[in-house]
Amino acid sequence: MLDEPGTGRPADYATGGLVHLNGNSLGPPRRTLAAELTRVVDEQWAHRQVRAWFQDGWLDLPRVVGDKLARLLGAAPGQVVIAGETTSTVLFNAMVAACRLRADRPVLLVEAESFPTDLYIAASVARLLDRELVVETRDGFDHHLAHRGEDVAVAVASPVDFRTGERRDIGETTALCHSVGAVSVWDLSHAAGVLPTDLDANGVDLAVGCGYKYLGGGPGAPAFLYVAERLQSTVDFPLTGWHGHADPFAMSGEFTAADGIDRARTGTPPLLSLVALDHALDPLLEAGIDALRARARELGELFVELVERDVPGAVLASPRDPDRRGGHVALRIAGADKVERALAERGVLVDARPPDLLRVAFAPLCTTRDDVRRAVAVLHDVIGGDADPASDAGRGVR
Numbered sequence: 530m531l532d533e534p535g536t537g538r539p540a541d542y543a544t545g546g547l548v549h550l551n552g553n554s555l556g557p558p559r560r561t562l563a564a565e566l567t568r569v570v571d572e573q574w575a576h577r578q579v580r581a582w583f584q585d586g587w588l589d590l591p592r593v594v595g596d597k598l599a600r601l602l603g604a605a606p607g608q609v610v611i612a613g614e615t616t617s618t619v620l621f622n623a624m625v626a627a628c629r630l631r632a633d634r635p636v637l638l639v640e641a642e643s644f645p646t647d648l649y650i651a652a653s654v655a656r657l658l659d660r661e662l663v664v665e666t667r668d669g670f671d672h673h674l675a676h677r678g679e680d681v682a683v684a685v686a687s688p689v690d691f692r693t694g695e696r697r698d699i700g701e702t703t704a705l706c707h708s709v710g711a712v713s714v715w716d717l718s719h720a721a722g723v724l725p726t727d728l729d730a731n732g733v734d735l736a737v738g739c740g741y742k743y744l745g746g747g748p749g750a751p752a753f754l755y756v757a758e759r760l761q762s763t764v765d766f767p768l769t770g771w772h773g774h775a776d777p778f779a780m781s782g783e784f785t786a787a788d789g790i791d792r793a794r795t796g797t798p799p800l801l802s803l804v805a806l807d808h809a810l811d812p813l814l815e816a817g818i819d820a821l822r823a824r825a826r827e828l829g830e831l832f833v834e835l836v837e838r839d840v841p842g843a844v845l846a847s848p849r850d851p852d853r854r855g856g857h858v859a860l861r862i863a864g865a866d867k868v869e870r871a872l873a874e875r876g877v878l879v880d881a882r883p884p885d886l887l888r889v890a891f892a893p894l895c896t897t898r899d900d901v902r903r904a905v906a907v908l909h910d911v912i913g914g915d916a917d918p919a920s921d922a923g924r925g926v927r
């Protein structure tokens with residue numbers, strides 16, 4: 530197991546003595562990160578200055594790190610690039626490009642449970658390209674594809690519901706899209722680094738995700754993009770920056786898309802953030818995605834069992850079957866935001882999502898079983914007892 534005594538893995542992360550179970554962004558950094566950044570600044574930047582872009586491989590880093598990440602995502606090399614933007618911009622790029630692959634179809638289909646930015650971007654893309662936006666809840670999404678799918682250009686979905694953690698099967702949904710001729714776009718933000726996504730085996734078309742959740746890339750880590758090799762020569766991105774040009778340094782006045790995944794690049798990448806993401810990926814790759822998944826599943830199960838035993842007032846908002854959940858568990862608790870703050874005051878970081886969800890995420894390499902026990906004990910103190918009259922957060926669950 531990854532955190533049996535002696536392996537020392539969680540000790541490799543600088544936790545500040547806190548329990549990190551927040552699923553929205555930042556986990557703790559590796560203790561070696563600062564030294565790695567210093568190395569790049571001192572040995573590369575300071576030493577070679579601008580020449581480091583070529584001499585230290587900086588220009589290739591978005592693809593090199595992309596190939597590393599590809600191993601976690603179940604993709605062969607040459608299909609993932611660290612796009613250097615936010616998930617939102619990368620999603621925009623992917624959605625427009627996907628719609629352009631189906632110019633003759635009117636509908637852009639999105640899951641209603643999507644993360645807000647996905648809904649906002651889809652609405653904007655539909656407006657921009659004069660398509661019809663169809664927003665359907667989970668079952669309606671499948672139903673729409675199955676019964677009216679021949680109108681669908683692009684279907685956008687996530688393998689993990691960001692609120693409840695409920696999974697959507699990537700292979701089944703992608704196959705359903707393909708059976709009606711629609712293009713699939715996946716947002717892997719809550720899956721990358723904690724769930725096998727098997728992008729190649731599942732026949733996924735395009736996928737995006739952020740670098741700062743389970744991948745641990747740090748504050749504002751750049752997002753990634755996957756484009757299946759079979760689509761790379763035809764896919765036409767709206768963001769046509771010079772780094773996506775076939776010959777960026779020719780400084781041509783006309784855009785000619787690069788071959789392969791490089792055409793998805795836009796401009797100068799955020800080098801230091803890329804280095805931090807690269808550094809975060811190493812222990813994840815060493816563990817392998819199956820072990821990461823098994824570990825997150827085990828920690829999630831421990832949490833649910835302890836909550837059922839010690840915090841009977843909390844209602845599980847996630848599926849009880851661990852195979853139907855991603856890397857996090859959500860509890861339904863009135864005043865979840867107050868509970869979040871009360872837990873934080875006691876050193877346990879989780880996150881609340883309106884109106885009443887408390888999300889608890891289990892980053893496999895930096896979370897211990899003791900962290901889980903401590904979190905449940907503190908949760909019990911905060912909402913399970915009457916000890917803290919200042920917190921009225923628990924009322925709804927008693």
Ligand SMILES: *Cc1c(COP(=O)(O)O)cnc(C)c1O
Pocket residue numbers: 553615616617618644646647687691716718719739752
């Ligand atoms: C966290 C998250 C994002 C974040 O988007 P940014 O533009 O990187 O802030 C997007 N989509 C999903 C599903 C997320 O969970």
